Structures are given as structure tokens and as C-alpha cells.
Amino acid sequence: MSSPEPSPYRHIVDHLNRQQSAQALALLAPMLAAEPDCAESWDYQLAACTMAGLHEEAEQAFLRCQQLGVVFPETLINAAHNAQRWGRPERLAYYAEQLLESGQAQHQLQGQRFLVDALWRQQRYPESLQACQQLLVIQPDDLRATRLLIKNLTRLDRPSEALAYANRALVQWPDDAQLLVLRIEAMTQIGAIPEALAAANQWIESHPSDLDPQILSTVCFFSQFDQTLTIAERRRRAERFGDFARRHASPYQSWLCLPDPERPLHVALLSGDMRNHPMGYFLEPLIREWQHRAITVSVYDTLDDHDSQTAKIRPLVDHWHSITKLTNQQAAELIHSQRVDILIDLHGHTTGQRLGVMAFKPAPVQVTWMGFQSTTGMTEVDYVLVDPRCVPPGCEQEFTEQVWRLPYTFCFMPIDLPIAVGPPPAEQNGFVTFGCLNKPNKINDSVLALWAKVLAATPHSRLLLKGKGFDIGDYREQFVRRLLLAGIDPDQVDLEGPCGRAEFLAAYQRIDIALDPFPYSGATTTVEALWCGVPVLAMAGNCMVWRMANSILTQAGHPEWLAEDAEQFVQLATSTASDVAALSSQRAVQQQQIGRSELFDSSRYADNLDSALRGMWQAYLSVGAVEQKQTNA
Structure with a gap:
């Protein structure tokens, strides 16, 4: 009796099992050329292309299977x-629905998982939540579904x-760092920032050999809101991440x-915030200025x-690369291969940060800024770019980076929305309205205690707060309870949720005097208030x-x-508040005055920044890769 004929696909299967997609594709090419209508070959082609990251080819292979x-x-x-890795949530949803209709329990379960992910990626949060619950x-022990829920x-x-x-999930998965990050986010969303920081630090101390970069970075970010921390403590937390x-x-x-001190520079911006974001x-005004200068500008988009706003900025730069699907090492390899002279991080420890890329030092000069x-x-x-007021001489110990001072840090474009600046509302109201349109999570208990004194010292005054x-x-x-504990009558305060930018800016016409929070x-928001005619009071x-x-x-x-x-x-x-006439x-x-100030002089600002970048580049060339320690004054 003769043995069964071996499958023509056995070597292809072996290669796929060994994650050898290139070898599998090499075997499939002549088979598809000889039999272009063989569905089984196209099925293996789909598997091999998916493994190789050939997304368009994988999709075409599926469509060919479907045709056959x-x-x-x-x-x-x-x-x-393939759709997941390609970032095509609409196709992912289609495949999920097809699996759900398969009638086979194990495949329906996989289809439901794909559906949850597809709906989340499409920002269809109510439907994604329902799919998670289902x-x-x-x-019930699906960790990924729990996180997405x-x-x-x-x-x-x-x-x-x-x-x-x-909280319940962390009982079941106590060592899952992503769950802790989600817990911290929920805590900060209800205003429990000190408690969130305590939870994060407790986790870090109990997992010394299993640290998570997102948790370490989150602690650095929210430490800026905590007035009780010393500068040295904040620095130590950042060094822990580093x-x-x-x-x-x-x-x-x-x-x-090319080590030429005078040639045009290639400057790259590492950021995901080229959008309607501060x-x-x-x-935008800086990049517009750079268009007319001998400088190549690249953006490495992290989000x-x-x-x-992205549509305005993107055409102004020379190169735009998305690195959302790249590992830190892959992103660093890309930046290094493109001969970037100066890489500028624009996130620090904020959402979207890719400081892990900076750790590879893909550019000879690296800067953090803004x-x-x-x-x-x-x-x-x-380097860290600052100015003499943000970081006065003698305060360099806040940073691990070398301090490089610009004459001033901030520059903005005039707001391109019509702002009808009217008289102060106190003229009609008969009382002064203080206000703050900063993010509410900046308003800590110490801030409320100070503002309570301001309200008490200003008869009949009110306070307007607005934000997410x-x-x-x-x-x-929770915030109303905090008002009461600070000694502020909640009836004296108007709390309003977020809105579109035009309505947000119009809210300043209901404020006489803006109060700045601290320590963040x-x-x-300070520039916007000034542009809308409102004075801003702050502590040094x-x-x-x-x-x-x-x-x-000071600039204004x-x-x-x-x-x-x-x-x-x-x-x-x-x-x-006592001088309504003033x-x-x-x-x-006010709007006309600050429009003529350094805050809106983008040409001069670009001159200052270009000079700083040129100085950094020449300093690098003068000492090679040796790190400089002396502060640039």
C-alpha cells in the first residue's frame, strides 16, 4: 500500500511555524504563478504577508480568497x-462580524475580541463598552477586554x-502595570491627584525589579501638580525614569x-501635539518662520x-513621519538614518512622550523644550531650553540637562478668532468676577485656600471656573466639597464644563480678573486671557x-x-479689583499692546532660537561627543 502523497504546503507550514515569512513567500511565488486561482495558496499567502508586515499584499490575498x-x-x-497591525479598524470590524456569524463558539469569541478593538480604534466608545461587557x-478573565472596558x-x-x-481588576491581576496606569488616570479624573501619586509610588516600591516606564513617567508628570514636593524630589523621580x-x-x-559648523541644520521635532493643542x-508661527530660513525641519509624530491645526502645520515642514507603530529602537534607527543634527523633544513626560527614543541618542544634539x-x-x-525668568541664574539644579537660556521662552500667533473685547463685566454687574480657565486639575487645595482669602477680601465678588x-x-x-473645606461658598462659584475654543475664549468677557494657579x-491660558483683555494675577x-x-x-x-x-x-x-475704571x-x-510685544514677534523669536541651535551644534563639534556641563548664560 503506497503512503499518502505529502502536502505541497508542508515546507511553507514549517517556515510559518518558525516565523520565517520570507522563506514561505519565496516558496509561494512560483506556486501562485503556476496556479493563480488556487484558493489554498492565497490563504497561505495571506498568512505569510501578515507575518511579514506586508499589509496591502495581505489584504489583496484575502480579497483573492474571497473572490475564489x-x-x-x-x-x-x-x-x-493584518487589519489590526495596519491600523484599519473598519476592516477589522468587518472581519470581526464575519467571525461572529461563523456559528463556531471559539471563532465567535475571537470575533468578539476583534470587534471590541475595532470599535475602540474607531472611537465608538459606547459601542466598544457594550462589546467589552458582552x-x-x-x-470574565480576559485581561485585554477588562483594560478596554x-x-x-x-x-x-x-x-x-x-x-x-x-480596583477589582488589580485584585485579580495585582502585577499588571497597565491596569495601575488606568487606575491612576481614573483617580486624576475625579481630582484625586495626591492619592494617584501615592498609589503609583507604592507600586514602584513594591515592584523594584519590574518597573514600568509609563508609570515612572506618569509620576513625573503629576509631580508637577504637587506643591509639597521639593525640586530635588521631582528631579529624583525624573532620574529614576532616566x-x-x-x-x-x-x-x-x-x-x-556632516561636521560642518556653518551648514544648514536638519532639526527634528519629536511630538504628537501638532494639533489643536497649546x-x-x-x-505654528515658528515653523512658518523656518520656511524662509536655511533649515530642514522634520516631524516624528508620536500620536x-x-x-x-495639523492641516495647517503639516505642509510647512519638509518631512513628516509617523512613529506610532515603531518601537523606540526602530524610531531611533529611522531618525539616525535620516541624518538629523538636532532632535527636539516637545513632550517631556506628557501624553504621547517617546523619551525612550531619546535614550538611544539617535541625533548628536538632543534638546527638550516647552x-x-x-x-x-x-x-x-x-539641553533644556528656558529663559532667565523661568529658570533664573542659580536654579539650574532642577535639571539633569544643561540649561540653555533664550531671551524669552514663549511666542504665539495672534488668535485667529474674532474676539469682541467689551468693558469689564463689573461695570454692569456691580461686583468683580475673578476667574480661571486653566485645567481644573491645576487647582489644588492650596490654590483654593488662597483664592478663598481673595474672595473674602473682595466684597460680593464671584469666581468663574471652566474646564473638563x-x-x-x-x-x-468632589470639587464642591473641596470648596467648602477651603472656606468658599459654592454659591459664590460658577463651575462650567468644556466647550469649543470660540466659546471658551468668549468666557473671558465674563471675567474681570484672571487668577493663575500654582505650582502648575x-x-x-495666560496669553489667551491677556489677548481677551483680562489682566492675569500670578505669583512669581x-x-x-x-x-x-x-x-x-514680563514679556507682555x-x-x-x-x-x-x-x-x-x-x-x-x-x-x-477696587479700581474698575483702571x-x-x-x-x-490690552490686546493691541500685547500684540506689539515680544509674545507675538515670531521673526525675532526664530532668530533667537536659530542662534541657540547653531550654538549647540557648534558646541557639539568643538568637543565631539563629550557632554558639556557648564551652563550657558
Whole structure:
């Protein structure tokens, strides 16, 4: 009796089992050429292309299987995996639905998992939440579905439910760092920032050999909101992140850049915030200036979150690369191969950060700037760009980076929305309205205690606060309790949720005097208030994140609106509120005055920045790769 003839696909299967997609594709090519209508060959082609990351070819292979009328559940699963990696959620949803209709329990379960992911990627959060709940009924121990359930609740502004699920999940998976990050996000969304920091630090201390970079970075970010921390403590937390990043990278020791001190530079921006975001507004005038200068500008996009502001900025740069699907090492290899001279990080420890890329040192000069008003904690970042008011001489110990001072840090484009600046509302109301349109999570208990003194010292005054959180019942209820504990009558305060930018800016016409929070002071919000005719009162501050308003008010020509301490702040607020006529006359001319100030002189700002970048490049060439320690004054 003769033995059965071996399958012609056995070697292809062997290669696929060994993750050898190139070898499998090499065997499939002549088979498909000889038999182009063989569905089984196309099915294996789909599997091999998916494994190789050949997304378009994998999709074409699926469509060919479909045309030939042979689509197995495994075919759909491979096609779905390809759609996931390709970032095609609409195709992922299609494959998920097909699997759900297969009638086979195990494939339906896989289809439900794909559906949850597809709906999440399409930002269809209510439907994704429902799909998560359905999946967890069938598979209650599905960790990924549990994480997505919590994420959906957070996106749907249901932080208390998200926190409850995260707490329960951490009992089942106590060592899952992603669950802890989700718990921290839910806690911060209800205003429990100190508690969130404590939870993160407790996790770090209990997992010394299993640290997670996202948790370490999250701690660095939220430490900026904590007034009780010393500058040294904040720096140590950042250095902890830097040590971790360094252990997981192999920094480049040489680069492909031509060592010419005077040639045009290739400057790259590492950021996902080229959108309707403070960084997007800040960068647009600078990038417009760079169009007319001998400089090549590349963007390495860390988020792929695009909108109308992105559409303005993207055509202005020479090269735009998405690195959302690249590992830190792959992104570093790309940057290094493209001969970037100076790589500028614009995130620090904020959402979208890719400091892990900087750890590989893909460019000979690396800088952090603007996105995070403190140190990254990374020795691979050579410089931090600041100004003499944000970081006065003698305050360099806040940073691991070398301090390089520009004449001033901030520059903005005039706001391109019609702002009808009217008289101060106190003229009609008969009382003064203080206000703050900064993010509510900047308003800590110390801030409320100070503002309570301002309100008490200003008869009949009111306070207007606006931002994300005040539209969430749990957060609002918690905030009202904090008002009471600070000695503020909640009836004296208007709490309003977020809105579109035009309506947001119009809210300043209901405010007589803006109050700056601390230690996380306002930057974009300070400029917006000034542009809308509203004076901003701030404290001088003791660290960079606290001195942002200090720098802006000095640039705008109003250092008289700065207080050295809390007592002086109350006096400044009451004296400013007592002279409504002065408020009225100032309001009438303020927009025109600051429009002529350094805050909006983008050409001069670009000159200053270009000079700084040229100085960094020449300093690098003068000493090679040796790190410089002396602060540039």
C-alpha cells in the first residue's frame, strides 16, 4: 500500500511555524504563478504577508480568497490580525462580524475580541463598552477586554465606575502595570491627584525589579501638580525614569551628520501635539518662520491625532513621519538614518512622550523644550531650553540637562478668532468676577485656600471656573466639597464644563480678573486671557513650571501683576479689583499692546532660537561627543 502523497504546503507550514515569512513567500511565488486561482495558496499567502508586515499584499490575498469563494475562519483571523497591525479598524470590524456569524463558539469569541478593538480604534466608545461587557460575560478573565472596558468608561467621563473596575481588576491581576496606569488616570479624573501619586509610588516600591516606564513617567508628570514636593524630589523621580530608559537602550556613539559648523541644520521635532493643542498653537508661527530660513525641519509624530491645526502645520515642514507603530529602537534607527543634527523633544513626560527614543541618542544634539516644564531626568538629553525668568541664574539644579537660556521662552500667533473685547463685566454687574480657565486639575487645595482669602477680601465678588471635569458629576461633587473645606461658598462659584475654543475664549468677557494657579501655572491660558483683555494675577514661583506666567507677564509688559508671596497676592487682587475704571481703560488697549510685544514677534523669536541651535551644534563639534556641563548664560 503506497503512503499518502505529502502536502505541497508542508515546507511553507514549517517556515510559518518558525516565523520565517520570507522563506514561505519565496516558496509561494512560483506556486501562485503556476496556479493563480488556487484558493489554498492565497490563504497561505495571506498568512505569510501578515507575518511579514506586508499589509496591502495581505489584504489583496484575502480579497483573492474571497473572490475564489474559499474563506475559512482562520483566513478571517489572519486578515483581522493584518487589519489590526495596519491600523484599519473598519476592516477589522468587518472581519470581526464575519467571525461572529461563523456559528463556531471559539471563532465567535475571537470575533468578539476583534470587534471590541475595532470599535475602540474607531472611537465608538459606547459601542466598544457594550462589546467589552458582552465579551466579559463569556470570558470574565480576559485581561485585554477588562483594560478596554476601563478605558471606555474613562473616555465616556465615568471615572468612578472606571476606578471601581480598576480596583477589582488589580485584585485579580495585582502585577499588571497597565491596569495601575488606568487606575491612576481614573483617580486624576475625579481630582484625586495626591492619592494617584501615592498609589503609583507604592507600586514602584513594591515592584523594584519590574518597573514600568509609563508609570515612572506618569509620576513625573503629576509631580508637577504637587506643591509639597521639593525640586530635588521631582528631579529624583525624573532620574529614576532616566535610569530605567538607559538600561533599555544602546545609545549611538557616532552619527552620519556632516561636521560642518556653518551648514544648514536638519532639526527634528519629536511630538504628537501638532494639533489643536497649546503646542500646536505655539509651534505654528515658528515653523512658518523656518520656511524662509536655511533649515530642514522634520516631524516624528508620536500620536497620529490630527485635526484642522495639523492641516495647517503639516505642509510647512519638509518631512513628516509617523512613529506610532515603531518601537523606540526602530524610531531611533529611522531618525539616525535620516541624518538629523538636532532632535527636539516637545513632550517631556506628557501624553504621547517617546523619551525612550531619546535614550538611544539617535541625533548628536538632543534638546527638550516647552512640552514639559521640568527635567526629563535623562543624561542623553543634552539641553533644556528656558529663559532667565523661568529658570533664573542659580536654579539650574532642577535639571539633569544643561540649561540653555533664550531671551524669552514663549511666542504665539495672534488668535485667529474674532474676539469682541467689551468693558469689564463689573461695570454692569456691580461686583468683580475673578476667574480661571486653566485645567481644573491645576487647582489644588492650596490654590483654593488662597483664592478663598481673595474672595473674602473682595466684597460680593464671584469666581468663574471652566474646564473638563466640571461637567462630570463625580468630579464636580468632589470639587464642591473641596470648596467648602477651603472656606468658599459654592454659591459664590460658577463651575462650567468644556466647550469649543470660540466659546471658551468668549468666557473671558465674563471675567474681570484672571487668577493663575500654582505650582502648575498657566501658559497658553495666560496669553489667551491677556489677548481677551483680562489682566492675569500670578505669583512669581520657585520652579520652572510655576514661573511660566511670570515669564509671559514680563514679556507682555506687566510685571506689576506678579506677587512674591500669598499675602502680596491677596493685596494685589483686592487693589486691582477696587479700581474698575483702571480695569476698563486697560481692557480697551490690552490686546493691541500685547500684540506689539515680544509674545507675538515670531521673526525675532526664530532668530533667537536659530542662534541657540547653531550654538549647540557648534558646541557639539568643538568637543565631539563629550557632554558639556557648564551652563550657558
